[in-house]
Amino acid sequence: MIVWGMVLGGYPRSRLARYALRDAERGSIPYLELHKRIALASAEIIGAQKAAGLPVVVDGMVDWHDIFRPFIRSWRNVSVNGLLRYFDNNFFYRIPVFTGEPDIIEPVWPQRVREYSLLADPATLKVVLPGPLTLAKMSEHPGFRDEEIADLVANLLSREVSLVQEYGVYVQIDEPILSDRKATRDDATLAVDLASKILGPVSDRGIFAVYFDFPSKQVLEKLLEVKARYLMLDIEDSPARARENAVPLTGHVPVVGIVDGRRIHTDRLSDTTVSIVKALAEETDEVVVTTTTWMDLIPYRYALKKTSILGEIVRELASRVGGEVRTLWR
Amino acid sequence: MTYEVPRKFPTTVVGSYPKLPPAKEALRRLRKGLASEEEVRPLFEEAIKGVVEDQLWAGIDIISDGEQTREDMVVYFAERVKGYMPGEWVKIFDNVYFRKPIIYDRVEWTRPLTVQDWLTATRYSKGRPVKGILTGPYTMVEWSFDLYYKDRYEAIIALAREIRKEIEALVEAGAKYIQVDEPALSTRPWREEAEIAGEALKILFNGIEAKKIVHICFGRVEEILPYILDYPVDQFDLEFKNSNFRLLPYLKEYGYNKELGYGVIDVHNTQVESVEEILRDIERLMNLGILPPEKVYVDPDCGLKRLPRDVARMKLRNMAEAARIAREQW
């Protein structure tokens, strides 16, 4: 069994990034200066992941106010409205409002990929996209049904992927709404169909992620059909539910959310967690350790610490399952 | 001086009020370390007096101190309970942050934290009762980091034991209405979470001689409702207006029969509800035929702190006028 690690998604902002965005909002620094400071902040985050030996890294997405915003801002016929609580976090996102069929004005990822791939090397950069179902359900779109918006969004995300695939990046689609206890099999079917379409051209490096809770049995069963090599599940947010619902992720490499991305304690690998991982990985010879969620809602210092903890948990899990560690450096 | 609270449709507030200029100045000086709590006390007293006068002018029956000394509903208590330390910056929305507090040791209540403000408000209230208002243990733990307790349950129960001491101090000072705010409860509307919060409430309220109220808002209240109906409280204070009274049919469905704090004022909208509109909204509840007017407390959805003062005043005034007319009708 090969064991390796990657961080799931966004990082919190360091002081440098916070101040850069504040100064830019006040109009006291020009765009190029903002860009430079954000690049510096991102370089630090990428460096931390490389130091922990993670073969796949994120740029930290520190300039994103929430997972939807950069896309909403670069699409026609969508704007943002008031604030709404983001899942069970004490964090609020701005509600996207679709006033017509969305279209790309300027893609979000190509320029980031060009810049951050160089910084990431020899690690591989990961591109993260909001899941069409989550975005549809968490936005307002008078005159459109959820499925219609999800479908339109999926088309735009497919174009993002076509513009970055030549760089060999990993591509992740986040559908946290599927962890909701009210999520249905139909929800899962729609999300899986659209993700399969988006990730199709990169399915070998495609990741489908569900977090904030462990999905129900009926949702999980459907997730197994997604055309993505990697399937990410959040174990540590609710180990009891994970233990009850876990099945072998046939046809996929399990990406297991073990390092708690929303709390600041020093994570330890429990026996329960190891047994859940074994159940999920029963039919595969590879497993990826990740954070339970993005880490953008803990203080920056702790996110850096958790990055190194992730590296250690990779080694510990490998030894517990008699596997071999794959790190960036060997 | 005594004041007779109307038997039917008494009016009240949820708690917070826009910060008046002296309170803003006091908080600024405290934040910058320019003055001690004692030194800024006269500024807070002036602010509380202003808040009380606004509520009397509007005709509110059961008033609050407007939470003028509290910059944040969790941080205020965390900064004053032993076992907590100030946290580092965590994103709350966009590029806006709060210092999410950290529990690092056994929590311990060492002195009354809200009684002084309650006494100040009572001094100016011309006999009208002032609600004692506290942040509940479930929300305190959910919106803090915990590095000390074994799990959330243990932390919540420990905090409940300490917060009870504040309730006892308020009741001893003469408070007849005690409200515990648990907004975090609607973010995880599951039976097991409701059970934890219920245990905590038993600890808080057992044997307390006062009107016992729990306030919950903004979230999936309808999903948590069936699990909380047997809480040892007299009244639930709930948000209705902002979610367009979505909750009403559920009250009937679940056979709701406690007193109800009925939120008829949208605190996220600066448009002032007219007397007719509020009357119509009261009528909606009464037409369900589930509660007599004696069990209906008319109030805003939540605290008014985000509104401009003039808007808050007018909203309360129209609300009180609508309740007055409703009393003649039912």
Ligand SMILES: [Zn+2]
């Ligand atoms: Zn509230």
